[in-house]
Amino acid sequence: MTALSINLNKIALIRNSRDTEYPSVPLHAARCVAAGAHGITVHPRPDQRHIRADDCYELAAMLDVEFNIEGNPFAAPMKSDRPGVSDYPGFLNIIRKTRPAQCTLVPDTNSQLTSDHGFDLTRDGERLLPIIEELHELGVRVSLFMDPVEEQIRLAREIGADRIELYTGPYASAFGSNDQDQVLQTFIDASDVAAEIGLGLNAGHDLNLHNLMLFSSSVKDLLEVSIGHAFTVDAIEMGLEKAVKSYLACL
Ligand SMILES: CC(=O)[C@@H](O)[C@H](O)COP(=O)(O)O
Ligand SMILES: NCC(=O)COP(=O)(O)O
Secondary structure, eight states, rough: OEEEEEHHHHHHHHHHTTTTTOOOOHHHHHHHHHHHHHEEEEETTTSSSSSOOOHHHHHHHHOOSSEEEOOTTTOHHHHHHHHHTTHHHHHHHHHHHHHOEEHHHHHOOTTSOOOOOOOOHHHHHHHHHHHHHHHTTTOOOOEEOOSSHHHHHHHHTTTSEEEEEEEEEHHHHHHTTTTTHHHHHHHHHHHHHHHTTTTTEEESOOOTTTHHHHHHHHHSSSSEEEEEEEHHHHHHHOOOHHHHHHHHHTH
């Protein structure tokens, strides 16, 4: 069974557009779980444009389902520019304090609009080794945000990752086009490599109610999908509970 982890970044984005706690991130997490979501994902970026460090602490204290925190492991502390909002303590300090079930390391710079590529482990693999070791000592499962490239996936295993999360943005962009099957095949091939070397497989980014079923039924042993952007719009259009059940029906 593939687990559905709902990403709450966009709930936090709406909240941050006013000096308020509405909409409540924890309340929406509870509603998603009550509707059947298997986990919650957040991505605290240094500028805290949406998910803040304090959200991570609050969710870690309340969740009784898988908590997945995504982010750049090299992200340094950053002063908050909002009165009443705590400073960003550095990504690894959030993980040390929350010890989530899973940490998905993502090679995002602070200036990126969104996540748009996987790691280059030929460049960053050595730097990640001690971080992966520390996360394991904290009892945290480690997933690396990766492109569907065999050499890179094998390197992820070599440096000790438990899972990879395939960046599905290119698949979503190709969905419905003449390139769809060719692009999907790269993800199928990547899933075969992951299965061969005993690496768990997650996936995420731009998955939605149109493209999810084909992806989840095509790749091998998909353990988890994390979905937030499209889910948030679907929740507005059809209601949160129906949206969760609609995504579950695609898995
Ligand atoms: C890593 C990834 O693809 C998403 O988890 C990421 O959280 C999206 O970030 P934004 O919600 O800031 O676009
Ligand atoms: N890791 C992907 C994620 O958490 C959500 O990505 P998106 O659905 O917001 O594109």
